[in-house]
Amino acid sequence: MDITVLGTIVLAVVISCMLIYSTWSTMYRRRNLPPGPTPLPVIGNLLQIKRGRMVKSLMDLSEKYGSVYTLYFGSRPVIILCGYKAVKEALIDQGDEFSGRGRLPTLDRIFQGYESPVNPTNIFAQAVSNVICSIVFGNRYEYDDVKFLKLLNMFNETFILMSSTWGQLQDMMPMIINHVPGPHQKIEKLLTKQLEFISETVKVNQDTLDPSSPRDFIDCFLIKMQQDKQNATSEFTMKNLLMSVLNLFFAGTETVSSTLRHGFLILIKYPDIQAKLHEEIDRVIGQNRAPNIEDRGKMPYTDAVIHEIQRFSDVVPLNVPHSVTKDTHFRGYTIPKGTDVYPLLCSVLWDPSQFATPNKFNPGHFLDDNGCFKKSDAFVPFSTGKRVCAGEGLARMELFIFLTNILQNFKLSSEIHFTESDIMPKMTGIANVPIPYQLSFKPR
Structure with a gap:
């Protein structure tokens, strides 16, 4: 394959990826959701979760993003609450709003002698x-x-x-x-x-x-x-x-x-x-x-x-x-x-x-x-x-x-x-x- 053609294809792929990422980043940042790591298209924040260590990963992320932050499970935003104050404020002080049943796909x-x-x-x-x-x-x-x-x-x-x-x-x-x-x-x-x-x-x-x-x-x-x-x-x-x-x-x-x-x-x-x-x-x-x-x-x-x-x-x-x-x-x-x-x-x-x-x-x-x-x-x-x-x-x-x-x-x-x-x-x-x-x- 001609080196010029190959270079053009690579450049097009890179630009496409940048545009997709930029569009995704802009779309998700338009919402007034709590802060959190930038998600990737399709997989969301999967890379931020250590293999088989979800709980520890979520706790570690709270040290960087605070007691209330957003994580993307695929394309779906999920709000994470950490610590007594945040959990009490949501489940007790605003109990009606947070009373819905969430999704758990595994279920x-x-x-x-x-x-x-x-x-x-x-x-x-x-x-x-x-x-x-x-x-x-x-x-x-x-x-x-x-x-x-x-x-x-x-x-x-x-x-x-x-x-x-x-x-x-x-x-x-x-x-x-x-x-x-x-x-x-x-x-x-x-x-x-x-x-x-x-x-x-x-x-x-x-x-x-x-x-x-x-x-x-x-x-x-x-x-x-x-x-x-x-x-x-x-x-x-x-x-x-x-x-x-x-x-x-x-x-x-x-x-x-x-x-x-x-x-x-x-x-x-x-x-x-x-x-x-x-x-x-x-x-x-x-x-x-x-x-x-x-x-x-x-x-x-x-x-x-x-x-x-x-x-x-x-x-x-x-x-x-x-x-x-x-x-x-x-x-x-x-x-x-x-x-x-x-x-x-x-x-x-x-x-x-x-x-x-x-x-x-x-x-x-x-x-x-x-x-x-x-x-x-x-x-x-x-x-x-x-x-x-x-x-x-x-x-x-x-x-x-x-x-x-x-x-x-x-x-x-x-x-x-x-x-x-x-x-x-x-x-x-x-x-x-x-x-x-x-x-x-x-x-x-």
Whole structure:
């Protein structure tokens, strides 16, 4: 090829790229959005996100662009909120405007041995999930039920895939990544199988329904569906029933289970904290009865440890995405209606202005000088405002009952010496999943 022709082609490509970039930059800067890194066409700010380290990347960007900044997930602007003050101002002070449900593409495609070391993953998942089963299905499953175990394993695998590098890419650029082969493609298949499990159970309820005597959540929903069957705009539809039950299972099982697994790993690492818990349990409850929720008010140290486990483990660091319900003015900027907003829970739970040693596990964050339990407005593991987690009360009760019952009867230990790095949440994607480990339950 003639060198002149080649040079002309190269020059034309360079000029075209410059014009595209210039036009894109001008278009996005015309909006009165918060500042942020300049996005590229198609991929947005993908290059600013370190591979598999979305949470850390978002926190690092806040140091440069401030507590409120704009990041582009592909061509879609997303508002990032960092720190207690910014998150509180949005979710509490302007709660109505920030109450919309944001998009999460990894899910949106579907929503539309005694005395020997054991892996606690299935144990905790089964125990926690059976609480949800009692509410939703009106019964529980045996721990050796193969079908139930498969369902729980699918929950855990979905949670992990959503937090993987591929899951992060899918949430940022769904229009592209939805069509690219990779492990993230399994998320839709897993969710479909979970829906099939729920559909079978709903069918059993339909066949045995007695409207005068509802047995569980599904019965109540089915009865309301019958009452509203002439209402074309009713939200009580079979699709909503299946999605509501899947939401309850998915959110109510894996988050509490992961928190318990984080907590027990921490208590193995710090046997002195475990010993103090044993002492308070023995003093307040003793060994002759099971713990109950009323005991929590008499056990400030235990309550503080549970709060610190939730703060430190930070199971859902990015929060569930919100969206603004109308054009919203926030800190001098204009956020257009429908724009997704990520109020980063990690930036609140680890805010140095709110917690003395945010990067260390320290129950003292929730204790005053007299050893009494001390609340913190920055304790937001369930988020806050209009879209606070609906299962907060149940989850708090579960964490207290499970932890105190186990520690009343067992001492936790492991043959492995865990380091500070081992217990530190990994801060990768939408969920913090603890490292796999085994522990021994030794009778006290």
